[in-house]
Amino acid sequence: MTILSQAPNLSNRTVLITGASSGLGAHFAKAAAKTGAKVALAARRADRLESLAKEIEDGGGHVAAIEMDVANEQSVVDGFDAAEKALGPVASVIANAGMNVPSSALGISLDDFRKVVDVNLVGVFATAREAAKRMIANGSRESGDGRILLIGSVGSHRVLDKLVAYNTTKAAVLMMGKALAKEWASKGINVNVICPGWIETELNSEWLATEPGQALIGSFPRKRVMQPADLEYMTLFLLSDASAKITGGGFELDDAQSL
Numbered sequence: 001m002t003i004l005s006q007a008p009n010l011s012n013r014t015v016l017i018t019g020a021s022s023g024l025g026a027h028f029a030k031a032a033a034k035t036g037a038k039v040a041l042a043a044r045r046a047d048r049l050e051s052l053a054k055e056i057e058d059g060g061g062h063v064a065a066i067e068m069d070v071a072n073e074q075s076v077v078d079g080f081d082a083a084e085k086a087l088g089p090v091a092s093v094i095a096n097a098g099m100n101v102p103s104s105a106l107g108i109s110l111d112d113f114r115k116v117v118d119v120n121l122v123g124v125f126a127t128a129r130e131a132a133k134r135m136i137a138n139g140s141r142e143s144g145d146g147r148i149l150l151i152g153s154v155g156s157h158r159v160l161d162k163l164v165a166y167n168t169t170k171a172a173v174l175m176m177g178k179a180l181a182k183e184w185a186s187k188g189i190n191v192n193v194i195c196p197g198w199i200e201t202e203l204n205s206e207w208l209a210t211e212p213g214q215a216l217i218g219s220f221p222r223k224r225v226m227q228p229a230d231l232e233y234m235t236l237f238l239l240s241d242a243s244a245k246i247t248g249g250g251f252e253l254d255d256a257q258s259l
Contacts, residue, residue, distance in 0.1 A: 008240035011036025013147075014087045015082070015239060018127055019069050019097030021048040023144070023201050024151070027228040028094055028235055033061035034237055040083035040090065042068040043097070062087065070097045070123030076130050088140045092147040092239040093131040095124045098169075105164045113165045118168035122175075124150055128180055128191065136187050147191030147239045150177045152250065154197040158258040170195075175249050190247035192238045196252025199226045219232035221256040 015032045019025040021043035033039045035058045041049045041063060049065035056063040064086035068079030083090055099119045101112040127149050135146035153170040154160070160167055177193035184191060198216070200208055207213045208225060217225050231253055237243055238251075252258055 005068075007241045008038055008237050009091070010236065010240055011241065012241075014038045014040065014083070014089060014091045014093070016040040016066075016083050016091040016131070018041055018042045018123070021045065021052070022232075023203060023226055024196070024199070024231070025094070025096040026052050028231075029063075030059075030097065031232045031236060032239065033059065034062060037092070037239075038062040038064075038087040040064050040066050040079075040087055042066040042070075042083070042228070045227055047072060052198055070095075070127050071118040071208055073126050073229055074122075076126045080130050080134060084134070086099055088223045090131060090134060091138075092149075093120045093139075094149045094151065094239070095122055095127040096149065097127070097152045099110060100163060100166045102162055103164070104162050108165060116165035119168070121172050124173055124174060128176075132180070132187065135189050140188035141186070142188065143186040144244060146184070146187065147240065147243065147244065148180070148189060148191045149238050150174075150193045151237065152177075152193045152195035154195060154252075154254045154258045156195045156250070157252065158194065166184060177250065178248050184246060186221050190238075190243060192243075192247060192249045192251065193254050194231065194238070194251045195258075196231055197226055198203045198258035199228055199230070201228065221259055224255065226253075226255050 015037040017029050021040040029039050046065045046067040053063045053065045066079045066082050067076040140146035152174045155167045155170040156174040180190050181191040
């Protein structure tokens with residue numbers, strides 16, 4: 001039996017996922033659709049979402065491709081409008097969009113630092129806040145069914161070399177989740193954060209096979225790297241009715257990498 005076959009049922013939910021055009025966002029979208037969710041795929045370039053949307057539709061899923069730039073407040077508002085028009089009120093959100101500029105603290109320009117902050121921090125906040133506004137308007141205070149999941153990182157807890165902007169924003173996302181959870185607890189909205197470790201994706205698989213990549217993996221307590229599927233159950237659980245009494249959590253899903 002696979003993890004996904006045991007996943008919570010999301011058939012009563014519309015789930016909006018930012019950064020859905022590739023990587024973890026795309027994986028989360030497919031997993032949510034398989035458990036019955038109507039999925040709004042949000043990314044800056046909607047054309048990149050077309051093949052993913054078709055894959056989900058061909059599998060019997062309900063999906064909409066939404067153009068959204070999380071660093072632009074009006075784009076976030078318009079994106080939620082489009083998602084709700086296509087699929088109905090959004091009850092669950094994954095604020096997954098993120099970026100990185102590898103550099104030492106002395107080497108990174110302030111413009112690049114600001115870009116990372118705009119996407120990884122301001123964009124996450126803009127997404128969560130717009131979601132909360134709509135959840136409250138749709139009666140989350142009474143139903144208690146609002147679910148917002150922020151994506152942190154092993155870098156929320158552990159310093160990743162030459163990733164100062166990334167580390168800073170991911171640590172802030174973890175505290176943001178707790179602050180929003182406390183503020184919105186009385187509104188029937190749960191806010192949680194997952195902090196994934198190093199995960200093999202199409203973007204890093206070649207590098208992980210190199211000598212430096214293998215050295216990194218060898219430094220982990222279990223000397224292995226994670227796969228996107230390792231995050232499925234907890235992610236879907238935190239989006240579902242089953243997590244009704246879980247809010248303000250910061251969950252380290254890193255296979256001991258941060259220890």
